[in-house]
Amino acid sequence: MSTLPSTEKPRKQPPSVYTVILILAMLFMLVAVIAMYVELSRWAPDYYRTNSAQPGAMVVPVNSSATFA
Secondary structure, eight states: OOOSOOOSOOOOOOOOHHHHHHHHHHHHHHHHHHHHHHHHHHHOTTSSOOTTOOOOOOOOOOOTTOOOO
8 A cells, every 4th residue: 555645636426315315305395485486476466465455354333222241
C-alpha cells in the first residue's frame, strides 16, 4: 500500500435510495400543493373575497312582551 497521495480525482458517491425517496417525496408534495391550489380556484374562486358575501342567517323579530320563565 502506497503512502503517496493519489493523482486520481475522488469519485462522487451515487445518491442512496433514501436520498432518491426524499427527492421523490418532495416532488410529489409540490405536485399535490399545486393540484390543491388549482382545485381551490376552480371550485371556490371567491372563497377569500368576503366583501360581497351575503349571510345565510334569517332575521327574526323578537317580541318584547314575551317573558322567559
